[in-house]
Amino acid sequence: MSSVVIIGAGHAGFNLAHLLRQNGFSGRVTLIGDEGGAPYQRPPLSKAYLMGKLDASGLTFRPDSFFDEQSIERIDGTATSIDRQTQRVHVEGHAPVAYDTLVLATGARRRELPVEGGTLQGVHGLATRADADRLKRALEDERHQPLVIGAGFIGLEFAAGARHFGFDVKVLDLAPRIMARAVSPAISIYFQQAHEQSGVQFLLETGIAHLEGKDGHVTHVVTTNGDRLQTDLVVAGIGVIPNDQLARHAGLAVENGIVVDEHLATSDPHIYAIGDCANFPDKALASRLRLESVQNATDQARALAALITSQERVPYDAVPWFWSDQGPLKLQIAGLGTGSDIFIEQRDDKGLSVFAFRDGQLAAVETANHAGNHMAARKLFGSELARPSADAVASPGFTLKDYV
Numbered sequence: 001m002s003s004v005v006i007i008g009a010g011h012a013g014f015n016l017a018h019l020l021r022q023n024g025f026s027g028r029v030t031l032i033g034d035e036g037g038a039p040y041q042r043p044p045l046s047k048a049y050l051m052g053k054l055d056a057s058g059l060t061f062r063p064d065s066f067f068d069e070q071s072i073e074r075i076d077g078t079a080t081s082i083d084r085q086t087q088r089v090h091v092e093g094h095a096p097v098a099y100d101t102l103v104l105a106t107g108a109r110r111r112e113l114p115v116e117g118g119t120l121q122g123v124h125g126l127a128t129r130a131d132a133d134r135l136k137r138a139l140e141d142e143r144h145q146p147l148v149i150g151a152g153f154i155g156l157e158f159a160a161g162a163r164h165f166g167f168d169v170k171v172l173d174l175a176p177r178i179m180a181r182a183v184s185p186a187i188s189i190y191f192q193q194a195h196e197q198s199g200v201q202f203l204l205e206t207g208i209a210h211l212e213g214k215d216g217h218v219t220h221v222v223t224t225n226g227d228r229l230q231t232d233l234v235v236a237g238i239g240v241i242p243n244d245q246l247a248r249h250a251g252l253a254v255e256n257g258i259v260v261d262e263h264l265a266t267s268d269p270h271i272y273a274i275g276d277c278a279n280f281p282d283k284a285l286a287s288r289l290r291l292e293s294v295q296n297a298t299d300q301a302r303a304l305a306a307l308i309t310s311q312e313r314v315p316y317d318a319v320p321w322f323w324s325d326q327g328p329l330k331l332q333i334a335g336l337g338t339g340s341d342i343f344i345e346q347r348d349d350k351g352l353s354v355f356a357f358r359d360g361q362l363a364a365v366e367t368a369n370h371a372g373n374h375m376a377a378r379k380l381f382g383s384e385l386a387r388p389s390a391d392a393v394a395s396p397g398f399t400l401k402d403y404v
């Protein structure tokens with residue numbers, strides 16, 4: 001009877017274990033996680049959970065009983081090394097775990113502020129339930145002056161949550177526009193204006209020189225312009241680093257994540273990697289890619305479960321999509337806009353849609369509060385249907401739904 005061992009009990013790891021059973025896999029399934037407790041969903045941490053609209057039990061994918069019912073063995077501990085010769089994983093405080101197939105679903109960890117004062121008390125990150133619990137406790141004190149470093153998805157979601165509680169919140173970023181690495185300029189402007197209307201202040205093209213503190217607690221953020229901004233609650237949302245140390249030490253190929261082929265296999269055919277930690281070849285971009293999204297983690301888990309249970313060797317080729325809830329605004333992205341050079345905006349009473357073209361081909365559709373266009377785009381990108389040209393999108397009366 002074969003044995004699948006999964007390291008990392010997040011979105012990718014949990015879904016793989018669950019889908020293996022759903023697909024009828026009867027071998028041993030072991031899920032190793034280092035966060036303690038039942039696997040949980042991360043997106044609500046900066047949204048409903050932070051705002052107190054969802055409790056801890058609402059975060060978990062399934063209750064503890066589910067794992068017994070499904071014969072999914074859970075090990076609470078940190079996997080410390082992989083012995084590829086004997087096909088065993090070493091886990092702190094546990095006996096070695098033998099595998100036939102090993103899956104690395106170790107995710108990514110948050111980047112710490114690389115400046116003096118970055119570890120003062122009152123400086124937070126937001127990647128785990130423990131981080132969110134610390135922040136929630138901090139937000140109970142109404143006197144705080146929160147300052148967010150990084151105008152990416154997590155920083156902006158936190159800022160919207162902080163405004164919801166009535167805090168005056170400032171957001172700093174080095175880039176000239178918000179979410180600059182991920183969305184088109186029109187979407188950046190649309191979201192910035194909406195955040196500003198709700199009271200968020202932005203300081204863009206602003207770097208951090210260092211943080212100052214008193215009695216070990218942050219009191220000021222000093223910018224590269226020399227401004228000293230008073231604050232006692234800093235949230236740093238400055239990106240993540242893939243957890244590829246185990247793979248690296250085991251001698252697997254690693255470069256911005258664990259390098260896998262189109263079947264999600266690493267340079268060792270008995271070891272796979274999925275989710276935020278995996279760097280995979282993307283057909284549409286014709287280059288390697290590492291995505292940080294629930295869709296990517298879940299779809300890669302689905303593809304790998306199919307491969308393990310049916311040995312069907314279909315190359316991984318899912319349509320990327322993403323969402324971010326920022327107060328009353330819902331950003332949704334279908335496809336990948338990377339490298340796009342033509343952007344066509346469409347506004348209607350629902351919101352804004354931006355159609356991004358790369359090499360003359362529709363590559364991504366970004367929407368603000370326009371679920372209809374988002375779903376239509378996902379359907380289109382997942383099919384062989386002809387995509388509308390830039391001229392067609394720009395013509396009066398264009399609706400994406402007509403194409404699907």
Ligand code: FAD
Nearest residue numbers: 008010011012034042043079106107127275276292293294
């Ligand atoms: P993770 O879910 O991070 O799971 C990896 C797990 O492996 C972790 O529990 C980690 O502790 C564990 N691990 C690592 N190393 C070891 C080891 N050696 N031994 C044992 N365990 C180990 N995505 C969206 O698409 N939309 C959103 O709105 C969105 N919002 C987000 C909000 C927040 C606050 C955060 C943090 C992320 C958000 N994301 C969102 C991103 C999304 O949650 C991730 O892309 C997704 O969780 C990736 O799944 P994963 O399984 O690869 O990694």
